[in-house]
Each structure stands twice: as C-alpha cells, then as structure tokens.
Amino acid sequence: MKTPVYISHPGLVTPLGLGVQQNFTEITNGNIAIQKHSRTDIAKEPFYAAMVSEAAINEAFKSHGAISEYTKLEKMMLLSALETLDNSEVKISDKTLLIVATTKGNIDVLDKDSAFNSERAYLPNLAKTLGDFLGVTATPVVISNACVSGILAVAVAKRLISSGGYDNALILSGDLVSRFTLSGFQSFQAISDLPCKPYSKYRNGITLGEAASSVFVSTIKPTQFAVQVLGDGSCNDANHISGPSRTGEGLFKSVQDAMKEAKIDAHEVDFISAHGTATIYNDEMEAIAFNRAALHGSLLHSLKGIFGHTLGASGLLETVIALEMMKQELILPSTGFDTLGVSKPLAIVETIKHQPINILLKTASGFGGCNTAVVFKKVS
Amino acid sequence: MRNGALFAEIDAANFEGFLKQLYVMLDCKYPKFFKMDTLSKLAFMGAELLLSEISENSSEHKRTALVFSNRSSSLETDRKHQEAISSHGEQYPSPAVFVYTLPNIGVGEVAIRHKLQTENAFFVFETFEPEFLQKYTVSLLNENKCDQVLCGWVEVDGNERHGFFYVVGRNGKWKHSAATIKNFFEHD
Numbered sequence: 001m002k003t004p005v006y007i008s009h010p011g012l013v014t015p016l017g018l019g020v021q022q023n024f025t026e027i028t029n030g031n032i033a034i035q036k037h038s039r040t041d042i043a044k045e046p047f048y049a050a051m052v053s054e055a056a057i058n059e060a061f062k063s064h065g066a067i068s069e070y071t072k073l074e075k076m077m078l079l080s081a082l083e084t085l086d087n088s089e090v091k092i093s094d095k096t097l098l099i100v101a102t103t104k105g106n107i108d109v110l111d112k113d114s115a116f117n118s119e120r121a122y123l124p125n126l127a128k129t130l131g132d133f134l135g136v137t138a139t140p141v142v143i144s145n146a147c148v149s150g151i152l153a154v155a156v157a158k159r160l161i162s163s164g165g166y167d168n169a170l171i172l173s174g175d176l177v178s179r180f181t182l183s184g185f186q187s188f189q190a191i192s193d194l195p196c197k198p199y200s201k202y203r204n205g206i207t208l209g210e211a212a213s214s215v216f217v218s219t220i221k222p223t224q225f226a227v228q229v230l231g232d233g234s235c236n237d238a239n240h241i242s243g244p245s246r247t248g249e250g251l252f253k254s255v256q257d258a259m260k261e262a263k264i265d266a267h268e269v270d271f272i273s274a275h276g277t278a279t280i281y282n283d284e285m286e287a288i289a290f291n292r293a294a295l296h297g298s299l300l301h302s303l304k305g306i307f308g309h310t311l312g313a314s315g316l317l318e319t320v321i322a323l324e325m326m327k328q329e330l331i332l333p334s335t336g337f338d339t340l341g342v343s344k345p346l347a348i349v350e351t352i353k354h355q356p357i358n359i360l361l362k363t364a365s366g367f368g369g370c371n372t373a374v375v376f377k378k379v380s
Numbered sequence: 381m382r383n384g385a386l387f388a389e390i391d392a393a394n395f396e397g398f399l400k401q402l403y404v405m406l407d408c409k410y411p412k413f414f415k416m417d418t419l420s421k422l423a424f425m426g427a428e429l430l431l432s433e434i435s436e437n438s439s440e441h442k443r444t445a446l447v448f449s450n451r452s453s454s455l456e457t458d459r460k461h462q463e464a465i466s467s468h469g470e471q472y473p474s475p476a477v478f479v480y481t482l483p484n485i486g487v488g489e490v491a492i493r494h495k496l497q498t499e500n501a502f503f504v505f506e507t508f509e510p511e512f513l514q515k516y517t518v519s520l521l522n523e524n525k526c527d528q529v530l531c532g533w534v535e536v537d538g539n540e541r542h543g544f545f546y547v548v549g550r551n552g553k554w555k556h557s558a559a560t561i562k563n564f565f566e567h568d
Binding site: 103104105107110111112121122123124127128139141142143144145146152156159160162163165166179180183184185186187188233234235236237238239240241242249250253257261366367368369370 | 446451452453455458459461462465466472473474475478479481482483484485487488489491492494495496497498499500501502503504505506509512515516518519520522523525
C-alpha cells in the first residue's frame with residue numbers, strides 16, 4: 001500500500017492579482033489578464049500578452065525584502081511562496097524538497113540593459129536565491145522540461161514522497177514574458193495576432209503570459225479540503241522536437257499511465273484542465289489524444305485565453321485554479337472559445353457551471369515532445 | 381570511456397569535432413545529428429554509446445526512461461539567440477536556434493532516435509546530484525513507469541563540456557547507490 005500524497009496550500013501571482021482568491025474573483029467577474037502592450041524594450045510593435053505590473057509586485061514585496069535585490073521573477077515566485085507558507089499545516093524541515101519549475105527563469109538578465117548580473121540566468125542561482133529567502137536548507141532541484149515543467153514537478157514530487165525519499169515538497173513555478181521568448185515564438189510564427197482562442201476554428205497561435213504559482217505536496221492530509229495526487233504519466237512523443245505528434249501518442253500514453261495508476265476509468269474523469277495553447281497543431285493533437293482515451297465526454301477548458309501561455313509555469317498555475325474550482329464546486333469556462341475548430345468532439349465549457357469535480361485530470365505538452373498528465377481526487 | 385574502460389581516443393580540435401568523429405566511428409547514419417546544438421549532440425552520443433548495447437526489441441529497451449540533468453540548462457544556445465535579437469536588425473532570430481533554447485530538446489532527440497515514447501525529465505542542479513538522481517530513478521522503477529532508466533549529465537557552458545551516462549535496470553553489475561554513481565562520475 002502506497003502512502004497517499006496530497007497537494008495543498010496553493011499560492012498565485014498573475015496579472016489579475018496576488019493570491020488565489022483575488023484571481024478567482026477576477027475570473028468569475030469575466031476579467032482576463034491578456035492586454036495589448038506597447039513595450040519597445042520587448043518588441044518593436046505592440047503585442048498582446050498577459051503581463052504582471054512590476055510596480056504592483058514591488059509594492060507587495062517591499063515589506064518582505066529589498067525590491068532592488070531581487071529580479072521581477074524572483075519577487076513574483078517569493079510572493080506566491082509566502083501565500084503557500086502562510087498558515088500552512090505542512091512545515092519546512094530538513095527533509096523538505098524545494099522544486100523550482102521554470103522554462104527560462106531569469107532569462108531577461110541576458111539583455112544588456114538588465115540591471116542584474118547575467119549570472120542570474122543560471123537556473124541553480126534562481127533556485128538558491130529562492131531557497132535562501134525561504135530558509136530551505138536542502139539543495140533545491142530545478143525542473144526545466146519546457147511547457148510541462150510546472151505539472152511535471154507535481155508528478156516528480158509525488159513519486160519521490162511516496163517512495164519515502166522526502167517528507168514533503170514545496171514547488172515554486174514561474175516564467176516571464178521577455179524579448180527572448182516573444183522574439184523566438186515570433187520567429188516560429190506561433191504568436192496570435194489577437195488574444196488566443198484555444199480549440200476555436202479561427203485560432204492562429206499562442207499569446208504569451210507571465211505568472212508564478214506554488215503548492216505543497218506532502219503526506220499530510222489537510223483538515224479542511226483535501227486533494228490527493230492519484231496517478232501520473234509523462235511520456236515523450238518520440239516524433240518531433242518542435243511539433244506535437246499527429247496521433248497524440250505521448251499525451252495519450254501519459255493519460256493512460258496516469259489513469260491506470262489512479263485505478264480510474266475515463267468516464268470517472270469529471271473535468272480536464274487541458275493545455276490548449278491555441279496553435280493549430282497542439283489543439284488538434286489534444287482532441288485526438290482525448291478521443292483515443294475516451295475522454296471526449298469529460299468537461300474541459302484551457303485557461304490560456306485568460307492568462308496566456310505562461311510556459312513552464314502554466315501547468316501549476318492551471319492546477320491551482322482547478323483546485324479552487326474543486327473547492328468552490330464551480331467550473332470556469334474556456335475563455336476565447338467560439339466555434340469548435342478541431343476534428344474530434346470535445347466537451348468544452350462555454351459558461352460558468354456550478355457543479356462538483358471529484359476527479360480532475362490535468363495535462364500539458366511541450367517542445368521536445370514532452371507530455372504530462374496527473375489525476376487528482378477530492379477526498380474530503 | 382565506456383564501462384570503466386577506454387572506448388576510444390579521439391584527437392579533435394574542438395568538442396564539436398570530437399562528437400563528429402564519434403558519430404563517424406559509431407556509424408550512426410542519422411543526418412539530423414548535424415542540425416543539433418552541442419548539448420543535444422552530447423545527449424545523442426551518450427545514448428548511442430549505451431543503448432546500442434541493449435537489444436532494440438527487448439522490453440528494457442522499449443521501456444527506457446530518460447532522466448537527464450546539468451548545471452547550465454541551455455544557456456550556451458540561449459546566448460546565441462540573445463545575440464541575434466540584440467544586434468538591431470543585423471540578424472534575425474532563427475527558429476532553428478530558438479528550438480534548442482530548452483535543455484530537454486536533447487532528451488527529445490534521444491527519444492526520437494530510439495523510438496522511446498517513455499518517461500522523461502530534465503533537472504538542473506548546481507552540481508551533479510547522485511543522491512537525488514538515485515532516489516528519482518528508484519521511484520520510476522518501483523512505480524513501474526519503466527523497465528530501465530538512462531541517466532545522463534550533459535554540461536555545455538563556456539569551456540566546460542562534460543557528458544556522463546549510465547543505465548539503471550532491475551539487474552546489473554553494480555549496486556545502484558549514490559556512492560557508486562558518484563564514484564563513476566568522478567573517475568570517468
């Protein structure tokens with residue numbers, strides 16, 4: 001019998017505000033984080049993105065530390081961590097694993113105009129800065145596995161804790177919108193000219209976003225509201241480094257592995273918090289994979305139409321929102337969706353629904369052919 | 381070095397040249413190799429050296445998980461992309477460079493080459509972490525996520541180039557402990 005592992009104490013920093021509650025209220029009021037920005041330090045032309053106000057971050061951070069000593073990303077990740085640690089039933093010990101999940105970390109410091117030393121771009125330096133601030137003594141681990149990083153961190157934490165390697169794991173994930181990432185995705189012609197429209201007929205690419213989120217994963221069952229991490233899978237497509245498999249192979253296998261470990265059938269999945277980047281190929285691949293897994297009847301959304309694609313942070317950010325949906329028994333719509341634009345049926349949520357979620361499936365896919373699926377279950 | 385013995389002695393002007401000679405020596409016949417960045421080439425050659433020893437039709441081979449790590453992520457290629465976007469119109473960012481600004485792309489290259497639709501993860505540490513890697517590898521095997529694990533340390537940054545690879549299975553010559561891994565890492 002494996003030790004049950006729980007996910008708890010979410011923290012969140014997005015353009016919609018600080019804290020899970022603030023974000024949830026903004027979303028239920030119909031607000032989105034994506035806006036048009038004119039930032040010549042990032043791109044010559046105005047662009048749509050979901051960007052956090054640095055002034056708001058500094059205002060919130062100044063009572064915790066010197067605002068000029070930490071990068072914007074570090075401050076975002078620390079503010080999220082502080083929400084997780086606040087009143088947490090899980091305590092940091094010398095058997096706490098600190099996992100930092102990010103795609104590009106402080107990549108903006110490579111810019112010659114950055115006020116920070118380019119050494120800050122090394123991901124272990126980011127992890128050490130966060131660990132030192134939070135008083136975590138064990139050596140931190142960074143997961144940098146493209147756009148599955150944030151949700152893969154949950155799977156990695158669960159595996160290590162259930163096999164007895166650690167007592168608990170504090171997961172911090174975050175990524176920024178930068179000239180580095182925007183210019184790169186533009187070179188791929190992957191950026192949408194309007195706020196992105198996941199699964200829609202006229203979708204034409206991603207909108208970038210930035211966010212930080214955090215959770216505890218541990219063997220301690222929270223007293224108020226408990227969600228167990230039941231199963232996971234993280235399989236490669238073995239097909240292409242920058243495009244998804246046309247048959248959804250890796251995502252299908254990841255979902256199968258996660259459901260098998262969780263000992264659940266497809267019809268038991270109440271809700272899928274999907275990846276839905278709004279590129280032509282990704283969304284089509286997901287529709288194929290979910291249909292192969294007989295999950296086309298499960299309600300589904302993508303939050304990219306609200307927060308944009310926050311790269312390595314997206315998996316954990318979207319999990320945190322889904323946990324709050326489980327708690328409030330309320331399902332948020334797939335913002336930006338209009339007419340179905342994939343070849344297989346999907347039960348996309350178009351308006352807020354008041355109904356419980358007992359079993360949640362979270363998925364993500366990314367460059368390098370990676371995919372991750374995690375099954376969660378409400379147990380109280 | 382392979383399995384504790386000198387596998388080949390290659391005299392090359394640079395690391396790229398070394399990897400190319402290894403490619404020729406192993407008769408890889410995989411032209412996509414030449415499009416890869418150095419980090420991916422290193423991951424690719426490590427997998428060539430070790431997975432070629434295991435029958436492609438065995439369940440161990442088909443269920444090989446990939447657990448790679450390093451210190452500098454993809455920073456070497458990140459700097460190339462940064463240079464292209466900083467040069468004010470003289471150079472344009474290239475998708476062929478940008479795609480390699482992720483450390484797990486090399487893992488994807490290995491997965492494609494060996495048809496491994498399997499578990500994979502990329503970790504970044506300040507220094508090589510045998511204890512963590514040992515624990516994570518054991519958890520993958522115990523949870524039956526795979527039948528064997530190819531672990532790789534692939535560091536490419538400035539003058540530092542270091543590849544270290546090993547396979548962990550349910551049976552084998554050496555006990556899979558942090559001390560054994562550390563010993564091989566330091567003496568390879």
